[in-house]
Structure formats: structure tokens, C-alpha cells
Amino acid sequence: MGGDKAPDEIVAGAIQAAKELGAPVVLVGDPDRLPDTGGLDVIAASEVVGMADDPAAGVRRKKDSSIVRAAEAVRDGRASAMVSAGNTGAAMAAALLRMGRLSGVPRPAIATPIPVPGSSPTVLLDAGANADCEPGWLLQFAQMGATFATARYGIGRPRVALLSIGEEATKGNALVKEAHALLAASGLNFIGNVEGRDLMSDAADVVVTDGFTGNVALKSLEGALRFLVGAVIGAIGTSDETRKAGDVLLPALAPMAEQLDPDATGGAMLLGVKGVCIISHGSSSARAVVNAIRVASEMVDGELVARLSEAVRA
């Protein structure tokens, strides 16, 4: 029921995923408000935590909401994974409260893939779950992020970096300096600090930061890309001549546009809870839902949660 295009696009994506992947997809929502589900099972939920609702309060109060029921379905073994395009905070709160945290994980983190042309994405975490962090949590984010990068992108020994404001170990705030020491002493393939400009490059496979900085960085990237795409589209629309030039150029830009399309990435993942939890962006189309379900299915088959549990115990 969550997402700007819910329920129609979400249901359409679920139906398509069930067909394409052969995965048994279960919908969670209000049966009276759902379109034709194409024969997919529905777990009934009468309430919705909306985009404007306070996430934690919404999840506590709306016990029969689709997001809470979805998390319960994973907890109870009726589903292997949950996918949501709704309120990010609510999805996180529902997963935390209903599925629970992995043993030894004080703070689950949101891992967001940032597209990198010609390479696997950079996994950035925490992308917004924990605004204030302790150095030890960043070490754990690194362990979980590396495990995720291996499971999701097949990277044998992911290069882990710390987001900072200079490459030297002495650069950064107090949190980063302490986390740097912990990461350097860990068994991870820690390559040191990277900067904001390295996020869309192949500099590292996993970039670790606190949830405040991670979210600001992610939205800064988004803002800059939106700005420049808008400027290019504006330039193309200037005259008939530029419109013709645009028709020639746009196909050459298509591969990059495809890589930047958030619908293609499969969404962000909450790492550190007892179950696979994928958080797609609010404007997810049916295609985004198919990709999210594909990733969810792969992460279940690859036993991501068991591997994460092992990684944080190491």
C-alpha cells in the first residue's frame, strides 16, 4: 500500500515478478483497495502508514497496517523477505520491531547502491537509519556492507572505505578518526578514507559513514544529477535545431541513464534485522518492484541474513 504509485504499480510489479522469476509473491494490503491481484495471495491489512505519518508512532499505533503485517509475515515464516516502496522510516521501524535485530547488532543500517558507470555500484551505508553513530557501529556497518557486496555483486573481497574529508587517517571528525582505527585493525579489506567525489567512482566497493552524513551525501548526489539532467534537457529544448541534436545524442546517453535509473537498482536494503528487508524509493514503478523482488529473492537464496549474522560475530 506504500509508495507514490501504490497500489496499482506495486501490484503490477508483483504479478510480473511472480511470472518472470517464478517466485511465490504475497501481497500485503487492504483487499478492498487492491486492483486485480492476478491470483496472488493477499495478507489482509486494513491500515496504511502514510508518507506524512511519523514512522515510529505510525508503526506502533497502526498494528494492522500493511508495513507491520509484512514484517510480521517475515517473522512468522509466511514470507522470506519484505519489499516496501512506502515510508522508509516506517519500513525500518516495522522491521526492527517485528523481525527484530540480529544478535550482536545494536543498530541495523540502510545500504544504498550508488551507480558507478562501467562497474558494480558503490554500496553506501548507513544511508539514513542512524543519525548519530558510535565508532563500533561503523565497524559493524563495514562488516555487513562487505558481506552484502559479496552476496549482491559477487565481489570476493570488497574494498571497504570510510567517508571522510581527506585521504589521510588524521582527516575527519572524531567519529571517523576512531572508526578509522577500528577498521584498520579489522580483518576487512580496508583501503582508508574516500571523499564525497569518490562515491560515483570505482574507488571503493563499500563506503561506510554515519546515517546523517550518508543521507546528506546521497541527496547531494541526487540534487546535482537532477540539476544537470534538467539543464541538458533545457538546452535540448531551446530550438528546433537543438531538439534535433538531442534526438541524435540521447540514444548515446541511454546506457548511462539506465545505470542512473533508481528503478534499476532494486532499492536499498536494511542490514542487521532478522530477515531480508528491501526499501524501494517512493516513486517505484512496476519495473522497480520487479527488480526489488528479484534482489530479495537472490538475497534469500544466497542466505544473506545468515552470512550477515556470521560477519558481525567475526
Add this chain to the structure above:
Amino acid sequence: MGGDKAPDEIVAGAIQAAKELGAPVVLVGDPDRLPDTGGLDVIAASEVVGMADDPAAGVRRKKDSSIVRAAEAVRDGRASAMVSAGNTGAAMAAALLRMGRLSGVPRPAIATPIPVPGSSPTVLLDAGANADCEPGWLLQFAQMGATFATARYGIGRPRVALLSIGEEATKGNALVKEAHALLAASGLNFIGNVEGRDLMSDAADVVVTDGFTGNVALKSLEGALRFLVGAVIGAIGTSDETRKAGDVLLPALAPMAEQLDPDATGGAMLLGVKGVCIISHGSSSARAVVNAIRVASEMVDGELVARLSEAVRA
């Protein structure tokens, strides 16, 4: 002597600025290593704090470096402002140690203009001087940033915002939440929180943040822009046909490219020291130096330092 293109481009810019602006420009550097100065005065300095030097240690050890001598020239009244394209940390340290801080300013901050198409830039501060901040410092950054936005861009009552991860006052880390309360109670035109995606938009005139987050955000913007500009140039270079299309489109993109050009902005400014201190980017061309000197001259004429001193006492 500082900057990737020093001393040639720096000296060329200084000569041009003296001509264009009629401002008496003084060069600081090693007379034996400077090209023809076109008759400009030179304050001799035998050492250079390089890009690779530790800023604080470099400034302490190299007492006859160009950056230290430049700051001393402002302190001693031989110059009204300093402009450097060298090691940012060294320029900051030299200004702090030689000019000193304004009374009541515990931490000067770097204010960086972020280009916004069709509008005056967004002034972001702190862009990297103070990695760890206290809430009261952010209030002072806001006071100084607003004063700078008025002096530099003629904005009567600048809209001041706090960089966070959601618009609501309850969103953010502990620092931001406390700073939010201080800003809301200040006499400033505080419009609340903005997000990373708002930095290149007209959402606010001044955006306040700690130096760690500010630097990460700035470099994330840079990285995204560089990525996309590279992608467009790559697409144009695909074939003869796309190259022709590029020839048609590029003129339409020129106004935006001009706005994004860091050489055009005049550089960042260190606010809170007893003097005008402009820090241009490392790759500054002669044109960047002319613009930096123009801004320095305007800020001196507009009595920026006295106004900052007044603003932080309010």
C-alpha cells in the same frame, strides 16, 4: 606561490586585476621564482607550504612562507585582504594564527558559494574548517553567513537554513536538533531544515552545517557533476553524427557551464578572522584570481569584517 598553476597564472591574474579593478595588488612570494610582475610590489617570502604539507605544522615551521607572510601583511595593514589558491588548511591556519579571530568567534568557518542557475549562489558554511562542531558555533556560522550573503550578493534578509535529513525540526542528528532550536530562537530569517538535494536550488540563501558534513556534501556535488559532464562529453564523442549534435547543443549549455565554473565564483571565504581571507580552489586560473581579487576588494569596501563583528555580537 600556492596553487596548481602558481606562480604564473596567479601573477597573471594579479596583474590583470590591478589593471581592470585599479586595485593596488601586492604579490607575496619568492622574488627569484616569480615571473615578471608587471610592476606590482612583492613582499618577499622564501618558503612555500605545499599541497602535501600538513597545514598547521607547515604554517608553524615555515615562518617565511608566502601564506604566512600574506596573513602578516593583512595583520600589519600592508594589505586589506589576502587571496590564496594554495593549501586550504594552511591558508586557514595562517589567517587564524597571524590575523587572529574576531572577538567572540571561537571558530571561523569557510563559506563556499554553490552555484544556483538563475539565482544567486547558496552560501554553504562550514565547508570544511571545523570537522566537529558545537550547536552554538552553527548559530554563529548562520549569523556570519547571513552577513556575508548580504554583503556579497545584496540579499536584504537572507533565508537561512540548516542542512539535515528531513524538513521537520525533529529530523537530524543531535547537533542539528540543538542548532535548530538556537536558530529558531535567533533573530535570523531561519526557514528550517533543507536537504542535500536543495543545495543547488533556490531553497535557501545560506545553508549552515558542520565542516565535516559540509565538505562531504560539496564534494558529493562536485563528483556527481563531474560524472555527468563526463558522460555527456563521452556521448558527444561517440560518432561524427553525435559530434555534430554536440556542436549544436554546447552553445545552449554554455550559460550553465559558466555558472558552474569554479573560476567564476571568486572562491570560498574564511569568515570570523580579523581580515578578508579568500581561498580559491587549487586549480585557479588567472581569471579565477581576478574574480577572487574583485570579491576581496568588494568585501573590503563593504566593510565585511566590521559587519561580521557586529553580527556575532547581536
